[in-house]
Amino acid sequence: xxxxxxxxxxxxxxxxxxxxxxxxxxxxxxxHRNTLLGFERGTGNLxxxxxxxxxxxxxxxxxxxxxxxxxxxxxxxxxxLRQTELQRRLGALTAHGAD
Numbered sequence: 605x606x607x608x609x610x611x612x613x614x615x616x617x618x619x620x621x622x623x624x625x626x627x628x629x630x631x632x633x634x635x636h637r638n639t640l641l642g643f644e645r646g647t648g649n650l651x652x653x654x655x656x657x658x659x660x661x662x663x664x665x666x667x668x669x670x671x672x673x674x675x676x677x678x679x680x681x682x683x684x685l686r687q688t689e690l691q692r693r694l695g696a697l698t699a700h701g702a703d
Contacts, residue, residue, distance in 0.1 A: 609646025616644035618662050632661035 619629050626644075630637040635654050642648025643658070659666045 607646070608643075608650075612644045612646045612648075612650075615658060615662070618664065619644075622662070624662075629658065629661050633657040 626640050627637050630640040634657055639648060639654060640658060643650045
């Protein structure tokens with residue numbers, strides 16, 4: 605699973621690959637530019653609602669359902685290496701923004 609810093613780096617890569625400025629994405633997402641940049645650097649404390657807004661602004665779909673979260677918790681507690689739906693979707697996000 606990705607760390608918050610790795611996820612932020614992937615978001616930055618997606619934004620830059622599209623040629624969008626941090627100001628433009630922040631405005632589309634309804635967050636402050638510093639919030640976005642802090643998240644991209646892995647230094648910010650990003651709220652889930654802001655993360656989802658940033659993903660929406662970048663047209664990246666992240667599904668967070670109670671079932672997916674429960675599967676993730678169950679897999680971790682059982683020590684399984686299987687991927688949950690959330691992990692698959694995060695993996696798809698990272699595939700688009702490889703460093």
